[in-house]
Amino acid sequence: MPADGTIVACLCAAWCDVCREYQSGFSALASDYPEVAFHWVDIEHDPAWQEDWDIEDFPTILVQRGETVVFLGPMLPQPLQLRRVLESLLTMDAAACAQHAESSAEHRAWQRMNEFGRKLQAR
Secondary structure, eight states: OTOOOOOEEEEOOOOOOOHHHHHHHHHHHHHHTTTSSSEETTTTTTTTTOTTOOOSSEEEEEETTTTEEEEEEEESHHHHHHHHHHHHHTOOOOOHHHHHHTTHHHHHGGGGGGGHHHHHOOO
16 A cells, blocks of 8 residues: 555446456556555445445546545546546645545545545555
8 A cells, every 4th residue: 555545446347348448558557656556446346345336437437545535537448548637636735635625515525435445445
C-alpha cells in the first residue's frame, strides 16, 4: 500500500469485452505509479464489492486518497485519459482533497464508497 493510501480501482465485469481490452493498458499504467495501489475489481465476483452500488458503465474508475474518494465514475477505456486524471489528483494535498470531496453533492456522495476503498487497501 502506498504511504498516503492512494488507490485506483477499475470496476469492471469479466463478461465486458471493453474491460478485457482495457485491462492490459490499466496494468501497464500501474507499473508507472509504484506508490499507488492499483486494483482490478470484477464487481460480480470480488468479495470487497458492495452490491448496493449500481455501476452502469464499464470501466468505472475509483480513485481514493487516504479516506477521501476524489474520483468515481465511468471513463473511456484509454490509459492516457486515466493518466491525466491521476496526475491531476496526485498533485492535491490533503486540504485540497478534502475541499474537492465537499465541492458538490456528487462528490459528497462518493464518500460513501470509502469503505470499499478501505477493503481494497487491506488486501
